[in-house]
Amino acid sequence: MTIAFDNSWARDLPGSFLRVPPDAAPAPRLLALNRPLAADLGLDLTDAQARDWFSGAALPPGADPIAQAYAGHQFGGFSPQLGDGRAHLLGEILTPDGRRFDLQLKGSGRTPFARGGDGKAVIGPMLREYLISDFMAAMGVPTTRALAVVATGEEVWRETKLPGAVLARVAASHIRVGTFQFFAARGDQEKVKALADYAIARHYPELAGADAPYLAFLDAVIARQARLIAEWMGLGFIHGVMNTDNMAISGETIDYGPCAFMEGYAPGTVFSSIDRQGRYAYANQPLILGWNLARLAETLLPLLDRDEGRAVEIANDRLAGIAPRYRAEWLAVMRRKLGLAGEDAGDATLAEDLLPAMQGADWTLTFRRLDDTAALRPLFEDFSRMEAWLPRWRARAGNGAVERLAKANPAVIPRNHKVEEALAAATQGDMAPFRALLAAIRQPFTESEAYMLPAPSGFGQYVTYCGT
Known part of the structure; x- marks a missing residue:
């Protein structure tokens, strides 16, 4: 072919x-x-x-x-x-x-x-x-x-x-935020404009006829990235290197280097060997979202308005909206993960109160087992706060929650110990564990006990590397 x-x-x-x-x-x-x-x-x-x-x-x-x-x-x-x-x-x-x-x-x-x-x-x-x-x-x-x-x-x-x-x-x-930075750093505004026009034509063609296409482009990238990071957070995914050269204008996840999935919920979780200060820890990813998008906005200032002061005002107005936009996307993810139908004014508080209650408990299995207290309890060292929270969730979730939980929350994720087992075997020439793990994660809602359980206690602190 x-x-x-x-x-x-x-x-x-x-x-x-x-x-x-x-x-x-x-x-x-x-x-x-x-x-x-x-x-x-x-x-x-x-x-x-x-x-x-x-x-x-x-x-x-x-x-x-x-x-x-x-x-x-x-x-x-x-x-x-x-x-x-x-x-x-x-x-x-x-x-x-x-x-x-x-x-x-x-x-x-x-x-x-x-x-x-x-x-x-x-x-x-x-x-x-x-x-x-x-x-x-x-x-x-x-x-x-x-x-x-x-x-x-x-x-x-x-x-x-x-x-x-x-x-x-x-x-x-x-096309990355860093692609725009490459030309902006050289003062080549014609190339920044050409790149923006190309990105709009390729990824956001509906914006070509907009009154302010470059502002609309910034808005569209913000929207896609806010939704993407909310999805990461819902899965417990930690990218590890959220540099501006690793943020794609298309809204796709790109460059899987020292990435991994959090098991026990801990907002400060870091897996990357080079992230010694925790800049890209799990809980910091929404903050870095805003920081990176501010860098994109800086490159677009001359396209937003000929008056620099006015351009800065326009950009700052859009940047101020990132946090509430992200929060709305995160709440949508959490409603789905909690099996909630529709919207209720108390949903944000319900979701926020869950997090301290599940400190240390397996992120993936907790959501998967919310409807089964007997299966949920062993995930916790101290179940008291969770036990106090669960009646509030049951009252809000109502009928159909069991089915909604099963459809929203994966049974299988690429658990770090299973990934390492597969990669170590492949490096030695045995691809069978890789193929088996791949088959399991391609059907993430199908329960498979061999791939569902957290890492054994002897697995230790997990560290990943860039691979460069």
């Missing part, structure tokens, strides 16, 4: 990328091919095509590999030039029904943006992105997707030698 490429980024946004080919993997071996995703994209790939095209061993016809430029605030510090240091955008896939997606290789070799890195990736982190993004998709959370993971046959140095791999990633686009 062939892939229908249309490389609008390379065609329409000169100065935003460098043309550079991916490295050719010396001995590629296909580890995982996401056939359901391939079918959705209209791709009938053979294993040999996936192995070669998604490892750099060969380029699919029509591909025009580039490394995209962007900047970004990383843990609060600004880097005016980052870019794809180990990724190559092969081009944009046009699906038979007219949708457009980026097809990118990650871990496919050094580019001029590499900043001293080796440009490579290893099997574990690439399969992690595959697992977590497929779970997000199964839960209806907007996300980039893994199309394939290919072992390269190379050894890559991290703390020790590890087998190398390349991830083929599909995204609505890879």
Whole structure:
């Protein structure tokens, strides 16, 4: 087969990328091919095509590999030039029904943006992105997707030698807040405008005729991001690196590095080895949402109004609305998780009062078992506060709550110990645990005891790494 490429980024946004080919993997071996995703994209790939095209061993016809430029605030510090240091955008896939997606290789070799890195990736982190993004998709959370993971046959140095791999990633686009920052930091307002026009045409075409299209664009990005972070919070998902170069304009979750799912509820939970100050802790994610969007607004100021003072007023007005917008999205998520039908004035208080009552209890299973006190009680060291809260919930939830809880709350998530078991086995050449876990998380509402239970006590404090 062939892939229908249309490389609008390379065609329409000169100065935003460098043309550079991916490295050719010396001995590629296909580890995982996401056939359901391939079918959705209209791709009938053979294993040999996936192995070669998604490892750099060969380029699919029509591909025009580039490394995209962007900047970004990383843990609060600004880097005016980052870019794809180990990724190559092969081009944009046009699906038979007219949708457009980026097809990118990650871990496919050094580019001029590499900043001293080796440009490579290893099997574990690439399969992690595959697992977590497929779970997000199964839960209806907007996300980039893994199309394939290919072992390269190379050894890559991290703390020790590890087998190398390349991830083929599909995204609505890879336009980030940091992409806007790249041009704004250089004072190139024409490029900022061109990028905004491109982003509107690609992701928000309904805004093209708006009276103030760039303000409408900012509003639309705020709305999508507020909804996305609320969904993360509902799942207990901790991204780990919410830098501005990891916030996609499309509203998708992007860059699954040191991410993980909280088990026992603790708002200060951090998994990333490099987040020593807890900047991106679970409870801080809504705050970082606003901080990152403020950085986007800064890049758009000249497009909001010719008068700088007036532009700042307009932007600040929109930024002031992020917190209430997020809160409304979070409350919608919590109503769903609590099995509540309709809306009641006391719902926010009910949801807020639950959180201190469930301190330390398993986040996922608590919601799943709200209707079953006998199954719920063992999740708590001290059940007294929860026991006092439950009658309020029962009075509000009413009839049908059991069915609503089962439909809203997953039985299976990618629990950290199961993810690590699967990745460790895959690194040693055994893909069976990965495939079994993948099958379970693709059916998140189907109870499977082997994948439902929290980590055993000996699992210890979980730490994740960027994989770079």
